[in-house]
Amino acid sequence: MSAMFSQNPVMNGPNYSFSDAPRTNNGEFREHRFNPYSDNGGSTLAIAGADFCIMAGDTRHTSGYSINSRMAPKVFRIGGSNSDQSDATIALSVCGFAADGNALRDQLDTVCKIYRYRHGKPMSVHACAKRLSTILYNKRFFPYYTHAMLGGIDEEGKGAVYSYDPVGSYEREQCRAGGAAASLIMPFLDSNVNFKNQYVPGSGVGHELKERERHPLSRPVVETIVKDAFDGAVERHIEVGDNLQMMVITKDGIEEIMLPLKKD
Amino acid sequence: MDHRPQAWGRPRDDVYGAYDHSFMNTNSHPNQHTQQPLVTGTSVLAVKYKDGVVIAADNLGSYGSFARFTDVKRLHTFQDTSVVGFSGDISDMQYITRHLHQKSIEESYASSSANKKSRLSAANLHTYLSKMLYRRRSKMDPLWNHMLVVGFDDDEKPFVGSADLLGTTFTAPTLATGIGSMLAQPLLRTYAGTDEEAAERTKEEAIKVIQECMKVLFYRDARSQETYSLAVVSREGVEMKTSEKLENMSWAFADRIKGYGTQTV
Numbered sequence: 001m002s003a004m005f006s007q008n009p010v011m012n013g014p015n016y017s018f019s020d021a022p023r024t025n026n027g028e029f030r031e032h033r034f035n036p037y038s039d040n041g042g043s044t045l046a047i048a049g050a051d052f053c054i055m056a057g058d059t060r061h062t063s064g065y066s067i068n069s070r071m072a073p074k075v076f077r078i079g080g081s082n083s084d085q086s087d088a089t090i091a092l093s094v095c096g097f098a099a100d101g102n103a104l105r106d107q108l109d110t111v112c113k114i115y116r117y118r119h120g121k122p123m124s125v126h127a128c129a130k131r132l133s134t135i136l137y138n139k140r141f142f143p144y145y146t147h148a149m150l151g152g153i154d155e156e157g158k159g160a161v162y163s164y165d166p167v168g169s170y171e172r173e174q175c176r177a178g179g180a181a182a183s184l185i186m187p188f189l190d191s192n193v194n195f196k197n198q199y200v201p202g203s204g205v206g207h208e209l210k211e212r213e214r215h216p217l218s219r220p221v222v223e224t225i226v227k228d229a230f231d232g233a234v235e236r237h238i239e240v241g242d243n244l245q246m247m248v249i250t251k252d253g254i255e256e257i258m259l260p261l262k263k264d
Numbered sequence: 265m266d267h268r269p270q271a272w273g274r275p276r277d278d279v280y281g282a283y284d285h286s287f288m289n290t291n292s293h294p295n296q297h298t299q300q301p302l303v304t305g306t307s308v309l310a311v312k313y314k315d316g317v318v319i320a321a322d323n324l325g326s327y328g329s330f331a332r333f334t335d336v337k338r339l340h341t342f343q344d345t346s347v348v349g350f351s352g353d354i355s356d357m358q359y360i361t362r363h364l365h366q367k368s369i370e371e372s373y374a375s376s377s378a379n380k381k382s383r384l385s386a387a388n389l390h391t392y393l394s395k396m397l398y399r400r401r402s403k404m405d406p407l408w409n410h411m412l413v414v415g416f417d418d419d420e421k422p423f424v425g426s427a428d429l430l431g432t433t434f435t436a437p438t439l440a441t442g443i444g445s446m447l448a449q450p451l452l453r454t455y456a457g458t459d460e461e462a463a464e465r466t467k468e469e470a471i472k473v474i475q476e477c478m479k480v481l482f483y484r485d486a487r488s489q490e491t492y493s494l495a496v497v498s499r500e501g502v503e504m505k506t507s508e509k510l511e512n513m514s515w516a517f518a519d520r521i522k523g524y525g526t527q528t529v
Binding site: 034036037038040061063066068069070071072097098099102103142 | 299394398401402404406426430431432433434435436445446449458
C-alpha cells in the first residue's frame with residue numbers, strides 16, 4: 001500500500017513506518033517475477049536456388065500444449081510500397097516468441113519503406129540483411145526472442161538466404177531451418193541440399209575420397225524438399241502443423257503458396 | 265488537520281518522538297509494477313457466425329478464490345461496432361476501458377457526421393490494443409489481461425482476435441481465454457473449426473454453443489459464476505445482454521464424483 005504513495009515520496013515528512021515491497025524468503029527484495037517472453041512454437045525453413053529463393057513456415061501458433069490458432073503465418077513480405085506488400089521483393093520469416101516477431105517485422109518493414117522513400121528504389125537484400133542485424137543487436141540486452149531469416153534475390157540475380165540468431169549474428173547460407181523443429185529439419189537439409197557425407201563411389205579411401213559435387217537445385221526439387229521436410233517435422237513435433245506457407249521469391253516478385261499439413 | 269493520507273493514523277511526534285526516516289528510504293527498494301493480478305475475471309469466449317460474432321463472459325470479479333465482486337461487466341462496447349472481452353486483472357481492465365472510452369470520443373470528433381461509420385474496425389482496435397499491451401510488457405510493467413476483440417475487419421468480414429499481457433496476438437474462427445481455452449475451445453472447434461464452417465453457422469447456433477460452453481465452464485471452473493454477459497455483434501450494431509442466466513443445468517453428476525478433497529468413500 002505504501003508503494004501507492006511512494007510514487008511521490010514525502011522526503012522529510014511523515015510516511016508509513018513499514019515497507020511492504022515484496023521480499024523473498026531470504027529477506028531480499030523480490031524483483032520482477034513477470035516473465036516477458038513465451039514460446040509460440042512453429043518452424044521455418046529457407047532454401048536458396050540459382051535464381052530463386054523459397055521461404056517456408058507452418059502456420060500453427062501455440063502456447064504450451066494448446067493450439068491458439070491454425071492460421072497464423074510467420075513468413076512476411078517486407079518493404080513493399082503499399083500496405084498489401086504486393087510489390088515486395090524480400091521475405092522475412094520469424095519463429096519463436098510471436099509478439100517479438102511481429103514487432104521485428106514491423107520495424108524492419110518501416111525501415112525498408114523509409115529507404116524506398118528516401119532513395120527512390122527498393123532496398124537490396126544485402127543492405128536489408130545488414131540492417132536487420134543492427135535492429136536485432138540494438139536490443140542486445142532485451143532481445144527479440146526470435147530466429148529470423150531473410151530471403152530474396154541478390155544483385156547478381158542469385159537466390160539469397162540470411163539467417164540470424166536473436167541478438168543479430170548473421171550469415172548468408174544456402175539453406176537453413178529455424179524454430180521448434182530446426183533440429184529435425186536441418187540434418188535432412190545437410191543431406192539433401194548440401195550433400196554432406198556423400199562421396200563419389202570408388203573415388204578412393206581416406207583423403208582420396210571425393211565429395212559428391214554440389215549444384216544449385218531446381219525449383220520443383222526445392223519445393224519437394226520443403227514439403228517433405230515439413231511432413232517429417234509435423235510427424236515428430238507437436239508444435240508444428242496445420243498449414244504450410246511457402247513464399248517463392250523470383251526476379252518477378254513473390255508468389256505465395258498455402259498447402260495443408262496434418263492438423264493433429 | 266493534515267490532509268495527507270500518509271500522515272493519517274501515524275503516531276504523534278510530540279508523544280513518540282520523530283519518525284526514523286531511514287526506515288522508509290524510498291530509494292532502496294525497487295520500483296513496483298504489477299507483479300500479479302489481484303481481482304481477476306475468468307474466461308471469455310467468442311465465436312464467428314455468418315453475419316457476425318458472439319462473445320460471452322461471466323460477471324464475476326474474483327479476489328483469489330474469493331468471489332469478491334459478483335456484478336462486474338467484462339464485455340465492453342466500442343463505438344457500437346466492436347466488443348472487447350477482458351479476462352485477467354479487473355483494475356487493468358478499468359484502466360483500458362477508460363482509455364478506450366476517451367479514444368472513442370476523439371474518434372467521433374474526427375469522423376464526419378455524414379459518414380457515421382466508425383473508422384476504427386475491430387481489427388484496427390485489436391492492433392491498437394496489442395501494441396498497447398506489447399509496449400507495457402516491454403517496460404516490464406504489464407497490463408495483466410488477456411482479451412478478445414470482436415467485430416468486423418476492414419473487408420467487413422466477421423473478426424475475432426486475441427491479445428494478451430505479453431502482446432501475443434492471433435485470430436481464429438473461435439477463441440477462448442484462460443481455462444476456457446482448455447474446456448470450451450474443443451467444443452467451439454466442433455461448432456466451427458475453420459472460417460468456411462463458421463460462415464455457414466447461424467446466429468442461433470452460435471448463441472447455443474456459447475451457452476453450452478458457459479455451462480460447461482460453470483460446472484468445472486471454480487472461479488466462475490451463473491450470471492454472465494453475452495453480446496452479439498452484427499452489421500446492425502451491438503446487442504449486449506448483461507444479466508443472462510445459465511439454463512437447464514443438471515447437477516445429477518455431482519454426487520457421483522468421488523476422490524476429491526476430504527471425501528474418503
